[in-house]
Amino acid sequence: MDEHADDPERVELLSYARAFKSSWVELGEALARVKSDETFRRWGHESFEEYVRQELHVKPETALKMCGSFGFLQQHAPEVLERDGVSAPIPAYQAVDFLARAFETTSCPKETREEIRHAVLDEGLPAATVARKFKEAVFPVEDGAKKDGVKERARGQLLVIARRLAQLLAEVPDLPRALAEEIEEQIGRLVMELQRQPAGEGRRKAPF
Secondary structure, three states: OOOOOOOHHHHHHHHHHHHHHOHHHHHHHHHHHHHHHOHHHHOOOOOHHHHHHHOOOOOHHHHHHHHHHHHHHHHHOHHHHHOOOOOOOOOOHHHHHHHHHHHHOOOOOHHHHHHHHHHHHHOOOOHHHHHHHHHHHHOOOOHHHHHOHHHHHHHHHHHHHHHHHHHHHHOOOOOOHHHHHHHHHHHHHHHHHHHHOOOOOOOOOOOO
């Protein structure tokens, strides 16, 4: 921007690009602060999930991933937070979330973690590419889990049903608002739990 200071229009576009590239980092930082300080209670919300869903219209699982991704960068790669997103890439929060989970997983070899770190923080690869390349190494499927494909399929089907139910709630205008919000919050928790658990991890028995 300093280099092209004599061309206001060019600087303006660079400014917009920088704001666009760094937007999730700024939002993630603000959300992490609100969650930590529980500022949402002062604003009349009983939970962080309720606040982001009702006031920001952001899915709770998305907000939590942003918070976690920002916290990971703050602790393990603070230099990334100083990037402008134009001259140096800012990785997507989904990719940082995968990297964070790789660091938390004891089964992931140190060499593999460093490869993922390079792919996410230096190369800026999309989350889908990172997951496709490293998922098996980070979350290896044990032989017993491979034989139990029924449980995995049921988990995937439950995730689809939960999301569809959330959509249907919004399409029923005469449903009591309090009831709809309560169900929506529970569905959000269910979806977050299903997405948080890596393949092959033991499941809690259904309470029904």
